[in-house]
Amino acid sequence: MVAFIGVYTFGFVAATVCVILLTYITYELLKTYLYPFIGNALQLKSNAGDFFCQVVGYTKEFWNSPLFKLWIGPVPFLILYHAETIETVLSNPVHMDKAYAYKFLHPWLGTGLLTSTGDKWRRRRKMLTPTFHFSILTEFLEVMNEQAEVLIEKFEKQAGKGPLNCFNHITLCALDIICETAMGKKIYAQSNHDSEYVHSVYRMSDIITRRQRMPWYWPDFVYNYFGEGREHNRSLKILHSFTESVINERAEYITYVESDSESDQGMRKRRAFLDMLLKATDEDGKKLTHKDIQEEVDTFMFEGHDTTAAAMNWAIHLLGSHPEVQKKAQQELFEVFSESERPINTEDLKKLRYLECVIKESLRLFPSVPFFARTICENTQINVYKVPKGANVIITYALHRDPRFFPDPEEFRPERCLPENCVGRHPYAFIPFSRFAIMEEKVILASILRCFNIVACQKRENLWPLGELVLRPERGIWITLERRNYTITHTHNDFQKCSYSVTENTTK
Numbered sequence: 001m002v003a004f005i006g007v008y009t010f011g012f013v014a015a016t017v018c019v020i021l022l023t024y025i026t027y028e029l030l031k032t033y034l035y036p037f038i039g040n041a042l043q044l045k046s047n048a049g050d051f052f053c054q055v056v057g058y059t060k061e062f063w064n065s066p067l068f069k070l071w072i073g074p075v076p077f078l079i080l081y082h083a084e085t086i087e088t089v090l091s092n093p094v095h096m097d098k099a100y101a102y103k104f105l106h107p108w109l110g111t112g113l114l115t116s117t118g119d120k121w122r123r124r125r126k127m128l129t130p131t132f133h134f135s136i137l138t139e140f141l142e143v144m145n146e147q148a149e150v151l152i153e154k155f156e157k158q159a160g161k162g163p164l165n166c167f168n169h170i171t172l173c174a175l176d177i178i179c180e181t182a183m184g185k186k187i188y189a190q191s192n193h194d195s196e197y198v199h200s201v202y203r204m205s206d207i208i209t210r211r212q213r214m215p216w217y218w219p220d221f222v223y224n225y226f227g228e229g230r231e232h233n234r235s236l237k238i239l240h241s242f243t244e245s246v247i248n249e250r251a252e253y254i255t256y257v258e259s260d261s262e263s264d265q266g267m268r269k270r271r272a273f274l275d276m277l278l279k280a281t282d283e284d285g286k287k288l289t290h291k292d293i294q295e296e297v298d299t300f301m302f303e304g305h306d307t308t309a310a311a312m313n314w315a316i317h318l319l320g321s322h323p324e325v326q327k328k329a330q331q332e333l334f335e336v337f338s339e340s341e342r343p344i345n346t347e348d349l350k351k352l353r354y355l356e357c358v359i360k361e362s363l364r365l366f367p368s369v370p371f372f373a374r375t376i377c378e379n380t381q382i383n384v385y386k387v388p389k390g391a392n393v394i395i396t397y398a399l400h401r402d403p404r405f406f407p408d409p410e411e412f413r414p415e416r417c418l419p420e421n422c423v424g425r426h427p428y429a430f431i432p433f434s435r436f437a438i439m440e441e442k443v444i445l446a447s448i449l450r451c452f453n454i455v456a457c458q459k460r461e462n463l464w465p466l467g468e469l470v471l472r473p474e475r476g477i478w479i480t481l482e483r484r485n486y487t488i489t490h491t492h493n494d495f496q497k498c499s500y501s502v503t504e505n506t507t508k
């Protein structure tokens with residue numbers, strides 16, 4: 001019996017020593033991940049603003065190195081901020097797979113253009129690029145002018161009355177524009193901010209970014225039971241049922257119009273991106289299914305309004321804090337429009353070169369999409385580092401602040417974006433964005449600047465950028481608006497082009 005206990009004790013001690021040894025060896029092997037399984041996640045700030053400052057701090061700290069590495073859960077992310085290393089990744093079509101974190105957009109966006117990869121992305125891209133042709137952009141311009149008019153009318157009521165947070169006003173305007181151009185649906189967000197759909201769009205973007213930063217919520221069952229899974233699913237239902245019903249309604253409408261050749265042209269609706277999707281065919285003449293179409297419409301709704309809204313808000317702040325730049329932009333507008341208050345047409349847009357520089361320079365300082373990511377699809381050399389297949393790279397905000405390409409990078413100098421001043425600049429020093437966004441920004445900013453002088457009420461250091469999916473100011477954009485020496489009277493009609501007339505402002 002004693003012998004048995006002795007053997008038993010020895011076995012127990014030996015097993016314990018083995019477990020301790022194994023744990024130690026595993027720890028030694030994995031300690032570079034900081035904490036096994038969750039990587040650097042615990043070091044990362046959970047608040048979006050702090051997280052953004054943290055990444056900006058790291059890029060400053062490691063500026064002289066070609067990259068740095070963060071582990072988020074079991075996934076290694078390489079952070080890139082130099083044009084040369086970014087070129088290595090973005091110029092190679094092999095690495096066009098979207099990074100792991102995009103997976104959390106799938107429940108909402110499916111695999112539309114933003115989230116798809118490989119063959120599916122290539123086929124869709126080929127099919128959809130022609131839908132953004134010139135004539136449809138001209139129709140979109142009408143929508144933009146109309147919504148600018150609603151915004152100006154709201155601003156007129158606020159002008160001369162002290163500080164105003166313009167962030168939501170601009171965002172709702174951008175939302176009205178994207179709903180009508182993407183889906184052909186008016187949602188009147190500018191006059192009715194209680195829309196369930198609008199709330200869900202914001203809620204969903206928030207929920208997704210939080211999940212991306214917290215690897216312990218990556219498995220669905222943990223997320224659904226312990227995280228925000230239920231709220232995520234509630235918002236998802238609202239978002240999908242809205243776009244689904246709009247697609248069905250529009251498809252029926254198109255069938256009706258096509259079958260009725262006598263139908264009154266005057267009653268025809270303006271074309272929307274959705275109409276192009278309903279008609280588009282691939283190389284084999286196959287149409288997209290309603291599910292395919294929904295992916296793209298949801299993608300446009302997600303990617304196409306928060307980005308432009310944030311960009312316009314940052315530009316308004318910068319214009320409001322640089323009176324000399326604002327004056328130059330207003331001078332250009334005067335040269336194009338004189339005192340006329342007519343809507344903006346495509347010819348005018350081409351002439352607004354300085355305003356375009358203001359928009360680009362604002363996006364350099366405050367890029368609406370501060371981070372985006374790719375998966376490395378084959379072993380690659382990035383600068384001196386061998387990067388294995390499967391690693392993720394994040395392209396960051398700091399790229400636009402490289403003093404080699406943008407001397408005094410924190411300074412707001414629109415002239416750097418004049419074509420003649422871009423000659424010889426590294427082609428990957430600035431991440432480009434869509435023609436649609438430039439057009440929308442020009443129309444809205446030009447409409448504001450034609451009517452008002454903007455004065456910023458905040459200093460740059462008090463803006464607190466929040467780097468979520470989209471870069472936005474935590475406390476909004478506070479400005480005062482002063483009427484210029486004439487004002488607009490409007491004639492509204494939803495089914496007609498907007499018309500303006502000028503009356504002398506008797507209040508000045």
Ligand code: HEM
Pocket residue numbers: 113114125299300303304305307308311363367368369372373431432433434436437
């Ligand atoms: C100032 C405004 C905008 C900025 C700064 C911006 C920036 C970006 C960036 C950086 C990407 C690459 C993201 C990635 O690959 O992960 C992207 C992709 C995309 N954006 Fe935007 N965007 C803007 C406005 C818009 C608008 C207005 C639309 C739609 C009307 C739009 C639709 C898309 C789509 C569909 C993609 C995926 C493209 C593809 O992979 O083929 N964006 N955008």
